[in-house]
Structures are given as C-alpha cells and as structure tokens.
Amino acid sequence: MEEDKNELTPEEKIRKENDLLKLKMMAEQGAKFFEGSETELSPTIENEWLNYIQNFEELHKNAKKISVYKLIGEPTFEAEANLDDASITKKLNELLEYMGEHGVCLDYMDGYDDRVIYKFIVDELFRYEMDDVRMDGMVSHFIYEPEFD
Numbered sequence: 001m002e003e004d005k006n007e008l009t010p011e012e013k014i015r016k017e018n019d020l021l022k023l024k025m026m027a028e029q030g031a032k033f034f035e036g037s038e039t040e041l042s043p044t045i046e047n048e049w050l051n052y053i054q055n056f057e058e059l060h061k062n063a064k065k066i067s068v069y070k071l072i073g074e075p076t077f078e079a080e081a082n083l084d085d086a087s088i089t090k091k092l093n094e095l096l097e098y099m100g101e102h103g104v105c106l107d108y109m110d111g112y113d114d115r116v117i118y119k120f121i122v123d124e125l126f127r128y129e130m131d132d133v134r135m136d137g138m139v140s141h142f143i144y145e146p147e148f149d
Helices: 010-029 043-061 085-101 114-123
Strands: 065-067 104-107 129-131 140-143
Touching: 010 043, 085 104, 085 114, 104 114
Parallel strands: 104 140
Antiparallel strands: 065 129
8 A cells, every 4th residue: 555645644743733834923922933943852842841831821811810829829937036046047947948849039138137038028029929830840030139229
C-alpha cells in the first residue's frame, strides 16, 4: 500500500500548529518572533512554550486583583513587634519558605536587618494588590527597595 504523499509527519504537524499559534499571538497580542536563530528549539519544546505563553495571556487578560496575602492563602504570622530578636530570623525564614511554596518570592540585598524585611512583608507586601494569575511553575518576584529621603 502506497503512502499518501500529502500526509504530514508528526513533526510537520507540530511545526504547522506552531506557525498557527505564532500567527494568532501576533494578531491578538502583538507578539514578535525572530526567525533564523542559531539555537533552534525542537518543534515539541517550542509548542509547549507557545502554549504556556498563550495560556498565560488568557489568564492575565481575565485576571482579577488579589492581595499577596490572599494569594498565598492568608497565613497566620505574628506581628514584627511581638517577636524578640532571638526569634525574628527563624520566623523570617519560615515566612520566606512559605511564600516560596506558594509562588511568591521577595528578593533583597544582603545587609538588611531581618526585622526590617519581616516587617516589610507582613505590613506592606501582604497588602500589595496584584493580578491573580496562577500557573504551575510560575513565581511572582518582588524586590525590596526602601525609599530614601
């Protein structure tokens, strides 16, 4: 039995699907793709990436606002003023680990007192409103930069 010469291979089908996804993303979101890269992705990996981006765009388009505190499940943490110097570092590490488990990360430079960082998280970062976009493997990063007078 002779194969149909118009039949696409599985790899060709994925490449066609990728081309359609790219066209859709260019039309709907203004995406730009650059061809001719020296490090070309396999069609399967590119397809996973394109679908991940497309899903993110859909979630982001329909996202509601949510506080960081609600996003991470409204945990119970002590107020900074109630913690002594001996326990603040332990509580900060617990808090940072908990946040990481829920896809939230606070980046800051070394040299800040643990009490300052803990207080910032509980008193300010928890109140911050952000888009409620949750995807497996996604992490929202925040940077601590104090205001200077």
